[in-house]
Amino acid sequence: MGEPLDGLPREHASFDAPDAGAASSDSSATVGDAVTTALARFHAMIARRAAREPLQYITGHAPFRYLDLEVGPGVFIPRPETETVVQAGIDWLTRERLSTPRIVDLCAGSGAIGLSLVTEARGAQVWAVEKVPRTYDWTMRNWRRISRLDPLAADNYHLELGDATSGTTLAQFDGTIDMVVTNPPYIPEAQIPEQPEVRDHDPKAALYGGSADGTLIPERIVMRAAGLLRPGGVLVMEHDVSQGPRLVSFAQANGFGQAHTGDDWTVSRRYLFAVRS
Numbered sequence: 001m002g003e004p005l006d007g008l009p010r011e012h013a014s015f016d017a018p019d020a021g022a023a024s025s026d027s028s029a030t031v032g033d034a035v036t037t038a039l040a041r042f043h044a045m046i047a048r049r050a051a052r053e054p055l056q057y058i059t060g061h062a063p064f065r066y067l068d069l070e071v072g073p074g075v076f077i078p079r080p081e082t083e084t085v086v087q088a089g090i091d092w093l094t095r096e097r098l099s100t101p102r103i104v105d106l107c108a109g110s111g112a113i114g115l116s117l118v119t120e121a122r123g124a125q126v127w128a129v130e131k132v133p134r135t136y137d138w139t140m141r142n143w144r145r146i147s148r149l150d151p152l153a154a155d156n157y158h159l160e161l162g163d164a165t166s167g168t169t170l171a172q173f174d175g176t177i178d179m180v181v182t183n184p185p186y187i188p189e190a191q192i193p194e195q196p197e198v199r200d201h202d203p204k205a206a207l208y209g210g211s212a213d214g215t216l217i218p219e220r221i222v223m224r225a226a227g228l229l230r231p232g233g234v235l236v237m238e239h240d241v242s243q244g245p246r247l248v249s250f251a252q253a254n255g256f257g258q259a260h261t262g263d264d265w266t267v268s269r270r271y272l273f274a275v276r277s
């Protein structure tokens with residue numbers, strides 16, 4: 001028989017010369033069936049995308065910073081702009097020279113923020129909170145995925161099913177956390193997204209901020225973060241581009257001495273950065 005292709009072991013080489021005519025016939029039928037199945041699956045995927053189902057749901061994966069996250073119906077697809085929120089947090093940890101920071105990720109979703117932080121900020125302990133059971137299952141799935149790839153980092157990740165705005169959630173850590181990083185629901189209720197991929201597929205609980213201007217849930221997150229953080233600790237929170245001035249003022253009136261907004265990749269005012277008094 002011929003040599004395996006591309007240095008692969010013989011069991012992975014698909015096109016070795018056949019030993020006999022019968023083997024050739026069986027092999028051709030098998031290859032033909034595989035091609036037919038693959039084409040049917042491909043055309044089904046194209047049809048789903050043509051119906052405006054998100055590509056990430058179809059493939060089952062979404063890239064985020066250095067991670068490949070599993071996603072599907074019931075979980076918010078992580079966006080590139082949220083990568084800048086994580087980067088702002090990592091930059092602060094670097095400036096402060098914190099080697100073993102204590103971090104909380106409120107509204108964990110797919111786990112994108114917390115799992116990025118625990119894998120990139122080696123030595124960090126991260127506690128993540130997700131309220132919706134179906135979404136929590138996706139967070140857990142990605143935690144297990146990271147556990148297989150990076151068990152040392154995954155051991156420092158802790159996941160809790162609970163309400164991120166409740167004063168009883170992670171209450172045992174009040175006043176001790178170095179950083180809270182979060183992407184809460186914040187879309188104003190009247191601003192229904194035009195894209196079907198978002199409007200019809202992203203979980204509504206992950207989209208809308210609970211009030212006409214979308215700041216109800218973000219403001220509650222600010223309050224919870226104020227309780228969790230130690231003096232000098234920071235909150236990094238994604239928000240709508242229209243909400244920056246209001247959330248800066250709200251933070252300054254509720255326990256944060258310094259607060260400003262930061263830009264995403266498109267130079268839009270995308271996140272609140274606030275320092276606990």
